[in-house]
Amino acid sequence: SQKIEQNSEALNIQEGKTATLTCNYTNYSPAYLQWYRQDPGRGPVFLLLIRENEKEKRKERLKVTFDTTLKQSLFHITASQPADSATYLCALARGFQKLVFGTGTRLLVSP
């Protein structure tokens, strides 16, 4: 069956370090993968999209990689700040299929 896996355990890091979150998928061939940020009690907010023919995408302190051979995406936040603390969701789809969301990983950045 199709599955998207994100680490269910919270990731705790120190301010200024790079946070790396993982999204693995099985039995999918997504055309693109997206990352969202969700704060407690609020709706997710779109951050970045990467297509299957792209290896890496950057936006300010954010970097996403997409390895279709490993069926994995890595999401990096460099120079992390306490304000980056949130839950990060990956989501993927192909063509006109609706987006499927992962369970999310909670990131905690300590001052």
Add this chain to the structure above:
Amino acid sequence: EADIYQTPRYLVIGTGKKITLECSQTMGHDKMYWYQQDPGMELHLIHYSYGVNSTEKGDLSSESTVSRIRTEHFPLTLESARPSHTSQYLCASSDQRETDTQYFGPGTRLTVL
């Protein structure tokens, strides 16, 4: 910035009441979605629509119903609320011409006593 609105933001209601959660978007998006999410848990798709007069059930079975009479409006109705319906309900919309990037509303936190 996404222009998608949900009302009410918070609702506390007694068992057996009929409720309607409102969702409106001003972006002209064809696709709209309703998700249910408990605190700290994953998003569950309960309904979606690809346009006016189109509604489909999502991956999670729900006793709620939806309608799509106008492009910008996608209300969700519970005919008889129960404590098991207590949850956060998130509405989202997407531009079908793009990559299904979804824009979420602020959510409605529903508590059924």
